[in-house]
Amino acid sequence: MDKKVPWKFELPTIFIIFGITGDLVHKKILKSLYSLFLKGLLPKKIQVFGFSRRELDDAGLRGFLKDIMKDGKYKRPKEYDNFLSFFHYVRGDFTEREAYKNLANILGRVDGQWRVCSNKLFYLGVPPLYYRTILDELKISGLTIPCSPEEGWTRVILEKPFGTDLTSAMDLDSLLGSLFREEQIYRVDHYLAKETVRNILAFRFSNSFLTPSWNNKNIEKIEIKLLEKGGVGRRGEFYDKVGALRDVGQNHLLQLLSLFTMDNPGQFSAENIRKQRSAVLSKLRVFTSEEVTSHTVRGQYMGYKSEKGVRDDSETETYFKVKAYVDKDDFYGVPIYLESGKALNTAKTEITVTFRHKSPCLCPPGEHFQNVLIYTLTPEEKITTRFLVKKPGHAYILSPQNFEFDYQKAYKKTEFIEEYEQLLSDIITGDQTLFVSTDEILSQWKFVEPILSAWREGAPKLFFYPKDAKLDTGFSLDVHSDLEKEIGIVGLGKMGANLARNLLGKGWKVYGYNRTKEKTEELVKAGLKPAYLLKELVKYLHKPRILWIMLTAGEAVDAAIDELISVMEKGDIIVDAGNSYFRDSIRRGKKLEKLGIEFIDVGASGGPGGARNGMSLMVGGTKETYNSLKPLLKSISVPGGLAHFPGYGAGHFVKMVHNGIEYGMMQAIAEGFGIMKKSDYNLDLSEVARVYNNGSVIESRLVAWLENAFEIYGQDLNEVSGSVSYTGEGEWTVKTAREMKLKTPVIEKSFEFRVKSKENPSYMGKILSALRNQFGKHSIK
Secondary structure, eight states: OOOOOHHHHHSOEEEEEETTTSHHIIIIIHHHHHHHHHTTOSOSSEEEEEEESSSOOHHHHHHHHHHHHHHTTOSOGGGHHHHHTTEEEEEOOTTOHHHHHHHHHHHHHHHHHHTSOOEEEEEEOSOGGGHHHHHHHHHHTTTTSOSOSSSOOEEEEEESOOOSSHHHHHHHHHHHHHHSOGGGEEEEOGGGGSHHHHHHHHHHHSOTTTGGGSSTTTEEEEEEEEEOSSOOGGGHHHHHHHHHIIIIIIIIIHHHHHHHHOOOOSSSOHHHHHHHHHHHHTTBOOOOHHHHHHHEEEEEETTGGGSTTOOTTOOOOSEEEEEEOBOSGGGTTOOEEEEEESSBSOOEEEEEEEEOOOSSOSSOTTOOOOOEEEEEEESSOEEEEEEEEEOSSSSOOEEEEEEEEEHHHHTTTSOOOOHHHHHHHHHHHTOOTTBOOHHHHHHHHHHHHHHHHHHHTTOSOOEEEOTTBOOOOTTSSTHHHHHOOEEEEEOOSHHHHHHHHHHHHTTOEEEEEOSSHHHHHHHHTTTOEEOSSHHHHHHHSOSSOEEEEOOOSSHHHHHHHHHHHTTOOTTOEEEEOSOOOHHHHHHHHHHHHHTTOEEEEEEEESHHHHHHHOEEEEEOBOHHHHHHHHHHHHHTEEEEEEEEOOBTTHHHHHHHHHHHHHHHHHHHHHHHHHHHHHSSSOOOHHHHHHHHTTTSTTOOHHHHHHHHHHHHHTTTTTTSOSSOOOOHHHHHHHHHHHHTTOOOHHHHHHHHHHHHTTTSOOHHHHHHHHHHHHHHOOOOO
16 A cells, blocks of 8 residues: 555655756755755665666766756755765667666666665656557556555656546546555645645635635635736747636646645545535536636737747637636635736735625725725735724724735745645655545536637637736626726717716726718827728727727618728627618628628617616627627616617617617606696696606606706796607617518507607697706707
8 A cells, every 4th residue: 555654755756757858957956955955854774866868977967967957946955965876877769668677777776875775756757648649658668567565655646737638537536546646646736735825725724713714605706816927938838728717727727625624634635625615616616618718708918919930810718707606505606717928917816705795794884895805926925804993083984994815925944845845855755645636637627628618619709808908807707897998979968978978987988980070180189089081090900900980870871881891800899889770781691791890789878877887788699799898888877777789789679679678668758748738737746756756657767857857947848849859769660660560559649649740849849858958968959
């Protein structure tokens, strides 16, 4: 049995490193072994055999390693030679069977000299594509078999990634399982050995004040971020085959998730801790392809395709955000956001736990206060808690404050152990706590694989972001809006101008075009980037471009689209947010689809005030295009005022019917107040509107707008025209209902009233004109 007992630690040990001249040894393993040597934590008898293709001998290897130590300014140079005397070299290609036979003979001779069956540790410090070859050859040469059942263990160490998908991970696991027992296999995810990561278990399970609140009743969400400033650098060829999710999401971030949501292991043992980590990962909710679209985003930094080794047509993600769930009782329903990216404006790794706003709360009315725990791994190593205190003074005012524990400052006189030093020490002593189990790996791939599969099919769409992008991810998947806050608006009338002001206030870069130059220049002072030619507007925008059309329905929209598509490219997006006829939107959507240009139709309700402060949006088009624009749409809509209706024209159809209903409601209000105006009672109609709009069944925005109109123009509405203008939606609603052979007398008569009001102005017409002025800023004349 491979038991962790002191006498086995004292047994002579042979450490075989495949890829001894590679980066892993250069950057991590050599320094860690040297540190263990200086501390007397290596076995008393140890030999290290390096296996590689270079033409070296023992002296050549030692010289090569000594240069690394000198360049790295390793401490205590006088000990270099003593340390390096353990090292020997075996030359061979990983595919060369004779080289493995030679290795077996050499190891056998060492055992003979030591007169003992030594411990043997095989470290595969090579790219994963060589794993199977090396393991197969080790098996054939007999090196995987311990030389005695009573003494001497054999262990194998592998670096992530453990497979490239679920199938390859299962194949690798099957091969390892045919050669070794689980307790002999050490799978390295170095993140688990970071000092602050190892502290997570102590922090969570050794502090009793945390336990009662560590559940879905008290935690609103968890955010796990690993953000990097640099690009892929020299790793382009490797990275392009892997992508961000495989590189750090499938391993590092999911391991952090498991540590923050696992149950108390009961005791500090490798078996118990690995079992609890595995239990959490097995409860990860596996997404359908539709859920991948709504629960993930993926991006690529601009210039990535120019990196060495990257394909010109690469769709590899350099950024992702995933909204994950763990379906276990105490965390059910808590969103856990996994986020990582390269070429961003900040570099940090941290986990943020946001606690729910408690009710009742001794807080000022209407204010929302939350406690937050921030666990930072890099660049600092610290734990920050955000709590609330009363500010000094007469008034009861709450102020958020931070309590911070800095790991480095608290233990500045204590040596921090490097990850690989800890890992190598644990491998030698047989402690698997910081190593990933088979069950963990398979659960991780079961979660990640459906996401990768959907991404390969193009959902959700890959977006592009500039280097040094600023992230403000908030609590949702609205990352797209934070990375690509750039839009072109065609039509800067009342609606378009206020939409531009709205987006400028939210940090968007807004380019605008209007047929009349003066309207464009009015907005330049507010920060708008002007375009004086429609084609010029397209050239200013980065791909994929978003062109938002806010024009009068009909020919103007078709003319704008025709001019735009002459310079637009596949993957660009056109949004028609005017009051277009839904059948025109169907035609336009099909036309643009053939050109590879995406199209959505948006019915926008709320008038110019809504465009400035938040509208109700009814969106048609495909779900994929809607999801790619959802952050934008959400940012300009009121809470709850955004919905997608699949199919070209569906958004404009729903908005058309909305306006038909609006005609009927407005007509009923006009008729009712017309009756009161003509009655024998001397009614104060402004007072009637006020009381109607406070708790009555017909309380509504329309009644409130009428009350406001009475205050401005007086209840006789003398300055307001009794002839009512109208646009196409009411007429289209009536026409559509007739085509469906449906009777809609209320909407139909309401529309007819407006048409006849041109010849027969009336007080009811005045009320309709006043209402149109209030919500849409239409003329009262």
